[in-house]
Amino acid sequence: MTRNETIAGPAVAGGASTRPDVPGIGPPVLDAGAILRSVGDVPYVWDIASDTLAWGDNAADVLGVTEVEAMATGRGFARLVAPDCPTSRFDAVMRSGTTDAGGGAPYVVQYALVPPGRSGEPLWVEDVGRWFAGPHGDPVRAHGVVRVITERRAREERLAYLSRYDDLTGEMNRWHLTEVLAITIEETVRCRESCGFLLLAVDNVGRINEAYGYEVADEVVAAVAKRLRARMRGGDHLGRFSGNKFGIILKNCTPDDIKVAAERLLAGVREGVVRTNAGPVAVTASVGGVTVPRHARTVHDVLFRSKEALEIAQSKRCGSFHGYQPNVERDALRRASVRTSDQIITALNERRVRIAFEPVVGTASRAVAFHECLMRIRRSDGGLIGAGDIVPIAERLGLMRLLDHRVLELVLDEMKRVPSLRASVNVSPGSTGDADWWEALAAGLRGHPDLAPRLVIEITETAAIQDIDETRGFVARAKDLGCRVAIDDFGAGYTSFRNLRKLGVDIVKIDGAFVQHLARQQDDRAFVQTFLDLARRLGLETVAEWVQDEESAALLAAWGCDYLQGRLIGLATLDPPWAIESRAIESRAIDSRGAAAPAGRLVDGACTVAAR
DSSP, rough: OOOOOOEOOOGGGGGGSSOOOTTTTSSOOHHHHHHHHTEEEEEEEEEEETTTTEEEEHHHHHHHSSSSGSBHHHHHHTTTTTOOSSSOOOHHTTTOOOOSSSOOEEEEEEEEEOOOOOOOOOOEEEEEEEEEOOOSSSEEEEEEEEOOOOOHHHHHHHHHHTTTTTTTTBBBOHHHHHHHHHHHHHHHHHOOEEEEEEEEETHHHHHHHHOOOOHHHHHHHHHHHHHHHHTTTTOEEEEETTEEEEEEEEEEEHHHHHHHHHHHHHHHHTSSSSEETTEEOOOOOOEEEETTTTTOSSHHHHHHHHHHHHHHHHHTTOOOOOEOOOOOOHHHHHHHHHHHHHHHHHHTTTTTEEEEEEEEEETTTTOOEEEEEEEEEOOOOOEEHHHHHHHHHHHOOOOOHHHHHHHHHHHHHHEEEEETTTEEEEEEEGGOHHHHHHHHHOOOTTTTTEEEEEEEEEEEHHHHTTTHHHHHHHHHHHHHTOOOEEEEETTOOOOHHHHHHHHTTTTTOGGGGGTTTTTOOOOHHHHHHHHHHHHHHTTEEEOSSSSSSSHHHHHHHHHOEEEESTTTTOBSSOOOHHHHHHHHHHHHHHHHHSSOOOHHHHHHHHHHHHHO
């Protein structure tokens, strides 16, 4: 093979066309050269001893080389490789570190070519081949194919970039930021130095979204990133932590230095309006900071405590800074939250969620109208945890939906077991729009037409007033299923009577804080009496919670309150009357006949007691 020789495809018998085989056009013909040309692969053979390099006849077109002679030798081709490219075919073959066991040694390498006369970006190629050893084990011959991968390389580089950097701001993304933070913490601890971490949030991004749209909010976030970068020291790190939050790693910083840096960055953010496509937008930010390793020694602790500090800063006013400080009470509350969270999850898994039944009676008759079903958790040691200790933490940790679902399931099961039981069940704000909770309710009522009229669903006034239209939708949906709806703790949220009428609820339960001292507090009496008069005019049934004594009950009766609930009537119990009566009937049946009564008889007995 001469130096300028090219590799041609194999001869085709019968003078057949070298056009690639096309389905449905003549008999199939294998033309390797035509196939390689059609897919843009350039074959080559390199005789290493003579440094002769032969190319396929499509080399000039594919590689953009005007003179194939320029790459007719290994050295000539090597001169086309971009100077800053760390790899080449020569390295892949001559420095591979592999051996030829008889069938050749494979190699795959990517490198950039800069053919003479080419302007702009280099041409990236992938070189796939196999080299063969001579008698002494050294490479003497190599062959393979080269294909252009410039576009693929650009996509891969783009993906690699996006895996570490934020597309909007050009700064590190959260993953890369935490990676650098971990390295910084390790170096700081090892060198016995101090560094800082700031978590900065652009204020009121939600309002910017609503007023101008997401595109303008993105412009604001990008502008804030530039302002932060312009005011940072060399060696410090900036990353986009989340939508409107940035993380800043400050090396070699004392607590005082961290505060100074935070104030400098905040001043930079609010310096002048941000020019956007929708016009100028004024911007401020809030910052929480933590000192490492003084107040945190792990990435988890740094992020958690900086978030905590940021929340405190945001609670002050826009544009504030707060540095994390240990707090014994707060840390104790956090540990208690962790314990309670574990107890909740374990109780759900072990089916230790229980229902306590608290009677609600008619004011005049004192007959039970329905029972409010209150959640309890049975601890592993047999003790009980009340809803007051569970709900705040569960809501904060996002566990209330699981508990609401389980409580609803238990209440519906009990109502099916006791046909005369009328009950109310509480639902937390997070569950009012939960598709799983609604599906559980609909599924539980399906096939039991008597259940829905006996079920009252309670939502708190505080939850109801957060979004009146959404609450109206909740009430309408519950009524469509046949249930009634009650507003619980009325008076705590200051709902207007106009909104109360718009909600369309059936029952209003007066917050016990206004009822428990009714006999002694003139202000409470004025509020309750006024409300009961208005509720009657609106056609709403009313329940007074936390009724403590007969004097209060008499006042409520005189003012037209429909139902009473509280210590005077009876507190919540895990052992409702129908369960006690069922056991009594069973015991009498065993005593009289020496055997247990049929299950149906026990249910009938339970119903009779519940009706009373």
